[in-house]
Amino acid sequence: MDRLNGSPHLMIVSDLDHTMVDHHDQENLSLLRFNALWEASYRHNSLLVFSTGRSPTLYKQLRKEKPMLTPDITIMSVGTEITYGESMVPDDGWEQFLNHKWDRNIVREETSKFPQLTLQSETEQRPHKVSFYIQKDKAQEVIKVLSERLEKRGLDVKIIYSGGMDLDVLPQGAGKGQALAYLLKKFTSEGKAPTNTLVCGDSGNDAELFSIPDVYGVMVSNAQEELLQWHAQNAKGNPNIIHATERCAAGIIQAIGHFKLGPSIPPRDVADFSECKQENANPGHEVVKFYLFYERWRRAEVDNSQQYMQNMKAFCYAAGILVHPSGVERSLHDCIDAMTKIYGDKQGKQFRVWVDRVSSAQIGSDAWMVKFDKWELSDEGRHCCLTTLLLNTKAREGGCVWVHLHQTWLAGSGPKDQTTWLF
Known part of the structure; x- marks a missing residue:
């Protein structure tokens, strides 16, 4: 890795x-x-x-x-x-390792002699796995006899029974x-x-x-x-x-x-993000907190407080820019003003926000480049932006300041109505 x-x-x-x-x-x-x-x-x-x-x-x-x-x-x-x-x-090395004393054709030949076994769908049959369904009361006897027959054919296999119904034949390794x-x-x-x-x-x-x-x-x-x-x-x-x-x-x-x-x-699980601090704060922590608040604001799970919006602006550089996935540039402070107008627009509706694949690199004494996927799940479906964020770690005491945010749609992942996508 x-x-x-x-x-x-x-x-x-x-x-x-x-x-x-x-x-x-x-x-x-x-x-x-x-x-x-x-x-x-x-x-x-x-x-x-x-x-x-x-x-x-x-x-x-x-x-x-x-x-x-x-x-x-x-x-x-x-x-x-x-x-x-x-x-x-x-992992090619793992595939080669599993070939030892394994022959998929022999496994298929021997298992076909057991009417108790029902072959799973074609997608579940893999180069080193043959999979079946079997009734719980028949499983142990079939495993015992099948193991003996495959051993006589020169194979070294492992048979795994799980979920009360799934039987998988694999290489022993x-x-x-x-x-x-x-x-x-x-x-x-x-x-x-x-x-x-x-x-x-x-x-x-x-x-x-x-x-x-x-x-x-x-x-x-x-x-x-x-x-x-x-x-x-x-x-x-x-x-x-x-x-x-x-x-x-x-x-x-x-x-x-x-x-x-x-x-x-x-x-x-933290109700008040001012209490959500880490000894060694990292950019990922800042990004997660920001988008969780964004979700709660639109779901009306926090108070409709002007103080919250002032706090949000404190997180953003005064001349900071957001490049919307549509290509339009907006002031970060203008985006926060726009948030004020949509408080609770997702109340009582399906709406969740999460980030994935957060990675960060320090590009200066007080500057970080952060990349992540930002997802929204709503009644309109799932949508994702590939996001790049420039953070300044010294512009605000006790936290980071968002300087520049650039987003592009993940292929095929943009909503029909792009006006509701703010951050």
């Missing part, structure tokens, strides 16, 4: 469905709380890894449905595929845990081993993650019986693995606090 110069302070490795993503949380609040915490306090010095049973196709579909951050690393298809960055560059072990070994060889690693899961295919030495682990409160049973049998006495009392992403936040891995109060 070239994004960080040294060792990550924290590496979070999280399952997605029912762990990072709560499909019962229609407002996605726990996920948005995690997003704000990560971008404000961790993105600049830590790594986010998503480890999912989903194929690339279903993973990309989930990203369109939920306000998920962009991870640094994505482990997909139950640990058989590792990719890096937003462009998802595959594959799996979420093995993929994580591979990454940790790779980072260590480069002198970039994470200072702390937190693994997060809810189902049977996450169990391997908790078996990796020297990691912290959290089973979210809604963890399935199969994972809780594994924990009872294999790791009950391990103080570094906890069963959270909070669901999904909220449980991950809880674990960060429990293990004292760093800040654990999401900015979304």
Whole structure:
């Protein structure tokens, strides 16, 4: 990973469905709380890894449905595929490693002899993964017999049963845990081993993650019986693995606090941002606070106070400019005046704002260049701007001043009515 110069302070490795993503949380609040915490306090010095049973196709579909951050690393298809960055560059070394004693054609031939197995959709069949559905009461017997038959054919495979219905046949060297072990070994060889690693899961295919030495682990409160049973049998006495009392992403936040891995109060949980300060403030923290206030103003979740607008202007350089994604230039102070007129225009409506991929570089003794994706979710859909911000860190005591803001639409992501897009 070239994004960080040294060792990550924290590496979070999280399952997605029912762990990072709560499909019962229609407002996605726990996920948005995690997003704000990560971008404000961790993105600049830590790594986010998503480890999912989903194929690339279903993973990309989930990203369109939920306000998920962009991870640094994505482990997909139950640990058989590792990719890096937003462009998802595959790890060729991992693919070569998985070819040992693996023949997909033989797996398909032998599994076709089991009428209890129902092949999953074509998108879920991957080079090193063959996936089925099976009824819970048939699973153990099929796993036993199938393992014996594949071994006789000269293969060395791993069969993972999870979610009470999913059965995956993988190379023996594959799996979420093995993929994580591979990454940790790779980072260590480069002198970039994470200072702390937190693994997060809810189902049977996450169990391997908790078996990796020297990691912290959290089973979210809604963890399935199969994972809780594994924990009872294999790791009950391990103080570094906890069963959270909070669901999904909220449980991950809880674990960060429990293990004292760093800040654990999401900015979304702070009512008064004047109290939301960090010992080592970073530009990401300033950006998150700004856009959370912007969201609350339009949702009428803060008072309609002229003092707030004066405070907002104090955050902006008097001659500061915003280049709107349409190309129109406006004074930052004029934009804040425009905010005054739309107080509460999203009250009672769907409206959320979050930032992703915040990165910053110091370009002078008191100047920072900050880049990030700014997202809005409303009744009109999801819209995103690629944003570049120039900050001055000495122009205002106790905080940063916004000097210049430039935005361009992410391809295909601009709203029909661009007049409601202010920042």
